Every structure is written in structure tokens, then in C-alpha cells.
Amino acid sequence: MQKPMYILGIESSCDDTSASVTCNSKILSNVIANQEIHSKYGGVVPELASRAHQQNIVPVVQQAIAQANITKEELSAIAFTKGPGLMGSLLVGTSFAKSLALGLQIPLIAVNHMQAHILAHFIQEEDNKIPPFPFLCLTISGGHTQIVKVANYFEMEILGETIDDAVGEAFDKSAKILGLPYPGGPLIDKYAKLGNPKAFTFTKPKVGDLDFSFSGLKTAILYFVQKQQRINPNFIKEKLNDICASIQFTIVEILMDKLKNAVKKTGIKHIAIAGGVSANSEIRNRLQLAEKHFNWTTYIPKFEYTTDNAAMIAITGYLKYLDGNYSDVSVTAKARLKVTE
Numbered sequence: 199m200q201k202p203m204y205i206l207g208i209e210s211s212c213d214d215t216s217a218s219v220t221c222n223s224k225i226l227s228n229v230i231a232n233q234e235i236h237s238k239y240g241g242v243v244p245e246l247a248s249r250a251h252q253q254n255i256v257p258v259v260q261q262a263i264a265q266a267n268i269t270k271e272e273l274s275a276i277a278f279t280k281g282p283g284l285m286g287s288l289l290v291g292t293s294f295a296k297s298l299a300l301g302l303q304i305p306l307i308a309v310n311h312m313q314a315h316i317l318a319h320f321i322q323e324e325d326n327k328i329p330p331f332p333f334l335c336l337t338i339s340g341g342h343t344q345i346v347k348v349a350n351y352f353e354m355e356i357l358g359e360t361i362d363d364a365v366g367e368a369f370d371k372s373a374k375i376l377g378l379p380y381p382g383g384p385l386i387d388k389y390a391k392l393g394n395p396k397a398f399t400f401t402k403p404k405v406g407d408l409d410f411s412f413s414g415l416k417t418a419i420l421y422f423v424q425k426q427q428r429i430n431p432n433f434i435k436e437k438l439n440d441i442c443a444s445i446q447f448t449i450v451e452i453l454m455d456k457l458k459n460a461v462k463k464t465g466i467k468h469i470a471i472a473g474g475v476s477a478n479s480e481i482r483n484r485l486q487l488a489e490k491h492f493n494w495t496t497y498i499p500k501f502e503y504t505t506d507n508a509a510m511i512a513i514t515g516y517l518k519y520l521d522g523n524y525s526d527v528s529v530t531a532k533a534r535l536k537v538t539e
């Protein structure tokens with residue numbers, strides 16, 4: 199039997215303060231404090247986010263350790279998000295993790311948030327499939343849109359990525375045009391369920407085979423809505439479900455087209471999705487259908503491991519711990535960090 203290793207993971211890259219304890223590859227706790235304060239500003243306000251992290255971090259970590267039913271002295275290491283993200287937010291988690299690791303005299307492990315979204319697939323659950331190497335991962339979040347070839351845990355290659363907005367931004371900015379609060383992605387998903395995805399058509403952008411572009415789509419949606427409102431001022435209210443379904447359909451079509459190109463190019467048919475937008479019900483459905491239609495094997499993360507969470511930081515920390523890949527206290531947060539760094 200493998201000796202139990204308890205890793206504490208801390209995530210504070212954007213607007214969620216989260217802490218998780220893993221026992222080897224299993225999750226014992228995953229506590230997330232969402233910051234409601236940003237919704238009225240239509241986006242994350244960095245200064246408010248770091249203040250809220252400062253208030254949340256101690257209770258969130260205490261709760262994660264208590265829910266795991268261990269004491270902090272039993273921890274084997276502390277993993278934290280080093281980047282990418284908002285600098286003020288990252289600094290709270292980084293400084294806290296350093297101090298706690300020093301106090302407990304245990305290893306400190308710096309984790310790349312983008313790698314962690316992907317490595318969440320290695321969390322061991324009762325009934326989950328674990329992807330074999332190599333696999334392709336479509337990482338779709340509020341800040342990133344990438345197709346990554348994953349040759350091994352820490353051997354990743356970006357095959358394509360967005361040249362402008364991330365797909366989460368496309369969802370959130372479209373939602374803002376429709377007068378929906380931030381983050382609008384989950385709301386578009388909700389209203390789309392009641393609408394006709396073919397009601398309105400938006401043209402798909404023309405970019406490189408495996409690259410993405412979403413800024414044109416956002417502008418097209420804005421002009422379309424403004425034009426319709428001049429004809430009928432109640433257009434948004436009357437057609438909200440159809441507009442959301444049509445936007446979501448277009449975005450998911452773009453994502454699926456690029457995945458098909460990536461499979462064609464690499465011959466790899468093990469396909470995973472990761473990041474906040476992988477919570478979207480339409481992309482989840484379409485991937486499931488692709489198992490039947492294209493003979494892909496798909497890996498769809500559990501809902502709670504899609505948007506930002508510390509369980510993905512803790513599992514990545516565990517994988518690094520096994521390699522003895524520790525950081526010393528001179529490690530610094532990095533607002534910009536590629537998935538390959």
C-alpha cells in the first residue's frame with residue numbers, strides 16, 4: 199500500500215479563493231470562496247479581488263484542512279498557484295503558502311495554473327477515466343483558449359491558441375451586451391437551453407488551422423443586437439433564449455472545428471477539455487457525441503474541477519512532489535506564464 203501523502207493546494211489567481219487537501223491522487227476537500235462583489239462591476243476588479251483573498255485565505259485553508267479530517271502537521275507539502283493571473287491576487291496565495299511551508303518546515307511547490315487545469319484529469323475518483331499520453335486538451339477559460347498536446351505530465355506543447363479574446367471573454371462580453379451580470383457564461387448556457395440555436399447566424403472567424411479569434415464575433419453580436427433593437431426595442435427581452443442559443447452554438451462550432459483539425463493533424467484521438475468554459479453543457483454534449491461520430495475517446499472533467507479550484511493545484515502539487523520538484527522561498531508570482539513554462 200502507498201503511504202498517504204497529504205498535499206495542501208492553494209489557488210488565488212483571479213477572483214476565487216480556494217484551498218484543497220489531497221491524499222495521494224484523491225481529493226479530501228476542495229473549498230471555494232467565490233467573490234460576489236465583482237458581479238455589479240461587470241468584470242473582476244483586481245484591487246477588490248486581492249482584498250477579498252486577504253480576508254478569505256485563512257478561513258478557507260482552515261476549512262479545507264478540517265474537512266479533510268487531518269491536522270496541518272500531517273501535511274507533506276504546500277502547493278500554490280504561481281501564475282498566470284492577477285498579480286495582486288497571486289501575491290496573497292504565494293505569500294501565504296511560503297509562510298505556512300516555512301512555519302511547518304515542509305516543501306513548497308509552485309504550480310502553473312494552466313497546467314493545473316489540464317492535470318485535474320489525473321484526480322482519482324470512483325468512476326473516472328484517466329487520459330493516456332499523448333492526448334489533446336482544449337483549455338478554455340476566461341483568460342485562455344488553447345489546444346495543447348500533452349505528451350507527459352509536464353511535457354506540453356501549444357498547437358494553437360487565440361490571437362485575441364479568450365472564449366470565456368467571448369461568452370462574458372456577449373452576455374454583457376445582453377445586459378446580463380458577470381460572469382455571463384453560465385447564464386448564456388442556462389438561457390440557451392430554452393432557445394433555438396439556429397435562430398440567428400453569426401459568421402465564424404477565418405484564422406490559422408488551429409488558432410482562434412473571438413473579438414470579431416463579439417463585435418458582430420453587438421452590431422446585430424443594436425440593429426435589431428432599432429426595429430424592436432424589446433428585442434433582447436423577447437428573444438433572449440434564441441440569442442443565447444445562437445451565440446453558444448456558434449462558439450461551440452468554432453471549438454469543435456478546431457478540435458477536428460487538431461485530430462486530423464496529430465492523429466491523436468484522446469481528447470480532453472479543461473478550464474471554466476468546459477463547464478458549458480453544449481461543449482460537453484458535443485464532445486460526448488464525438489465519441490460516437492468520430493470515434494474519439496473524450497475526457498470531460500467533473501463540474502467542480504472545471505472553473506478555478508484548488509483541487510487541481512493540489513493534484514499538480516502531488517505529481518511534482520513525487521518528482522521532488524520543489525521551490526525555495528525565493529520563488530515569485532508571475533502574472534504571465536505559458537502552459538509550457
Ligand code: KG4
Binds near residue numbers: 338366369
Ligand atoms: O477557468 P476559469 O474559472 O477562470 C479563468 O482561469 O479564467 O474560467 C472562467 C470562465 C468565465 O469566462 C465564465 O463565464 C466561463 O468560464 N464559464 C462558462 C460556463 N461556466 C463558466 N462559460 C460558458 N458556459 C458555462 N457553463
Ligand code: ZN
Binds near residue numbers: 315339
Ligand atoms: Zn482558470
